[in-house]
Amino acid sequence: MSSLLQLSAVAKSFGAVRALKGVSFDLRAGEVHALLGENGAGKSTLIKVITGAHQPDGGAIEINGERVSHLTPASAHKLGIACIYQQPALFPDLTVTENIALRLEPASAARKVNWPARRTRATELLKRIGAEISPEAEVRSLSMPEQQLVEIACALGAGARIVIMDEPTASLTQKEQHLLFAVVKDLRTNGVGVIYISHRLEEIFALADRVTVLRDGESVGTNQVHTMNEASLIKLMVGREVSAIYPPSESEAGKAILSLKNLNCMAGGVKNVSLDVHAGEVVGMAGLVGAGRTELARVLFGITPADSGEIILNGQHITISSPQEAVAHGIAYVPEDRRRHGVILEMPIAHNMTMAIHRRIFPGAWLQFGAERQLALDFICDLGVKAYGPDAPGGSLSGGNQQKVSLARWLATKPKLLILDEPTQGVDVGAKSEIHKIIRRLAKEGLAVLMISSDLPEVLGMADRIAVMRGGTIAAMLPGKSDAHTVMAAALGQTK
Ligand SMILES: Nc1ncnc2c1ncn2[C@@H]1O[C@H](COP(=O)(O)OP(=O)(O)OP(=O)(O)O)[C@@H](O)[C@H]1O
Numbered sequence: 309m310s311s312l313l314q315l316s317a318v319a320k321s322f323g324a325v326r327a328l329k330g331v332s333f334d335l336r337a338g339e340v341h342a343l344l345g346e347n348g349a350g351k352s353t354l355i356k357v358i359t360g361a362h363q364p365d366g367g368a369i370e371i372n373g374e375r376v377s378h379l380t381p382a383s384a385h386k387l388g389i390a391c392i393y394q395q396p397a398l399f400p401d402l403t404v405t406e407n408i409a410l411r412l413e414p415a416s417a418a419r420k421v422n423w424p425a426r427r428t429r430a431t432e433l434l435k436r437i438g439a440e441i442s443p444e445a446e447v448r449s450l451s452m453p454e455q456q457l458v459e460i461a462c463a464l465g466a467g468a469r470i471v472i473m474d475e476p477t478a479s480l481t482q483k484e485q486h487l488l489f490a491v492v493k494d495l496r497t498n499g500v501g502v503i504y505i506s507h508r509l510e511e512i513f514a515l516a517d518r519v520t521v522l523r524d525g526e527s528v529g530t531n532q533v534h535t536m537n538e539a540s541l542i543k544l545m546v547g548r549e550v551s552a553i554y555p556p557s558e559s560e561a562g563k564a565i566l567s568l569k570n571l572n573c574m575a576g577g578v579k580n581v582s583l584d585v586h587a588g589e590v591v592g593m594a595g596l597v598g599a600g601r602t603e604l605a606r607v608l609f610g611i612t613p614a615d616s617g618e619i620i621l622n623g624q625h626i627t628i629s630s631p632q633e634a635v636a637h638g639i640a641y642v643p644e645d646r647r648r649h650g651v652i653l654e655m656p657i658a659h660n661m662t663m664a665i666h667r668r669i670f671p672g673a674w675l676q677f678g679a680e681r682q683l684a685l686d687f688i689c690d691l692g693v694k695a696y697g698p699d700a701p702g703g704s705l706s707g708g709n710q711q712k713v714s715l716a717r718w719l720a721t722k723p724k725l726l727i728l729d730e731p732t733q734g735v736d737v738g739a740k741s742e743i744h745k746i747i748r749r750l751a752k753e754g755l756a757v758l759m760i761s762s763d764l765p766e767v768l769g770m771a772d773r774i775a776v777m778r779g780g781t782i783a784a785m786l787p788g789k790s791d792a793h794t795v796m797a798a799a800l801g802q803t804k
């Protein structure tokens with residue numbers, strides 16, 4: 309197999325942070341090459357060097373055997389490099405056909421616009437990847453994963469030979485995941501080289517031929533995937549053994565902190581939800597993407613308030629019509645998709661972490677920077693946030709580390725009810741087990757925890773009880789010690 313891409317001793321620093329310390333990497337035609345590493349290891353930085361978004365400080369890049377001295381996004385595109393981001397960069401108001409045409413036709417070409425041909429090409433490209441998406445659909449009407457598929461269609465249409473996917477499955481349903489895997493395998497069969505980044509080890513075993521592990525900006529080895537197992541990969545990644553075992557539940561469920569009775573919210577598609585969450589209890593919320601789990605969380609946090617039904621918190625009937633009210637009632641919500649809702653990029657991470665409790669640590673407006681710093685340092689240590697210190701701006705952190713900051717902000721509020729939406733999505737295995745321990749500790753301290761997760765092992769490993777949502781309502785309440793099959797069957801609405 310020939311090398312499509314060869315990186316030798318590539319280095320990149322951001323100020324004093326050495327994100328890449330001389331990484332060598334090669335990608336062959338017809339292989340899926342996984343890139344693995346803890347949060348902040350340098351994966352996204354490496355990708356940005358390959359796509360021309362960052363200029364390396366040192367090292368060499370060869371594409372198709374030729375040395376490339378100055379890659380820009382435009383020249384990378386011409387050389388057949390395409391990157392599928394988790395958040396696709398499409399024009400929401402245009403149709404799929406228009407988006408594909410814009411991407412594939414040079415803006416400068418004064419050509420006659422041939423709509424039927426454009427539509428045919430879009431249809432063909434979508435068909436090749438098995439996507440059931442209408443070429444006439446406006447992009448804003450498509451789900452995130454559908455938009456990713458449009459991106460892949462663009463990459464195919466552009467004849468990309470090197471396709472990069474940075475955590476592509478984070479928000480996909482299982483069906484969409486299978487579709488994506490089939491597309492990746494198809495690309496491989498067609499001689500495309502795929503670089504695949506994911507924190508989910510099972511995906512790497514299912515999909516990749518080789519795996520390169522980065523640690524602290526250095527490559528600690530490239531191996532054939534079939535010579536590795538989960539334990540050996542984790543060890544390479546973190547340099548120590550990490551327990552993959554979920555911490556056992558140590559708390560007894562106390563009184564009901566939250567009771568919902570026939571809760572409805574038309575705008576959010578939440579229907580007739582009745583649910584109790586007790587002090588000291590972790591209630592896991594399973595269900596397919598679109599089942600209404602995030603919508604329910606948004607109702608409870610006052611973002612889209614309920615139209616009817618009862619919310620009883622600590623024995624008192626309450627209404628929650630804004631996030632401020634929710635916070636005042638002791639409810640905290642760590643949203644999904646923290647890239648959009650979470651961290652303020654310009655602000656130091658210490659401020660980011662204390663934002664929700666400013667009045668508490670600055671009583672009477674006395675600025676207690678010492679208290680803020682200490683709190684931030686504790687969280688940085690607890691969650692293993694990789695940053696040069698509490699003053700580092702949010703934007704200088706890697707994706708996974710930004711998520712930890714956002715989690716810290718809400719943990720700092722010491723709520724009565726903590727709603728977590730996909731708390732470990734995009735975080736590495738070591739941090740994941742730290743977050744699980746923190747959730748357990750909080751439950752033991754008497755918090756009621758509602759944990760939404762699409763990671764079924766996580767739900768089964770962490771939940772004392774499992775609420776399965778389907779079609780905006782609770783389809784089943786299951787004991788924590790259920791099996792994956794029972795939960796999936798309930799999520800899919802299968803009755804035996
Ligand atoms: N624009 C930037 N400014 C300053 N530092 C940065 C910048 N981008 C990345 N870094 C630093 O470079 C290092 C590598 O970050 P990178 O985003 O490549 O990690 P990653 O492996 O993709 O992690 P994750 O799994 O969390 O996405 C981190 O220490 C990060 O803080």
Ligand SMILES: [Mg+2]
Binds near residue numbers: 707
């Ligand atoms: Mg990253």
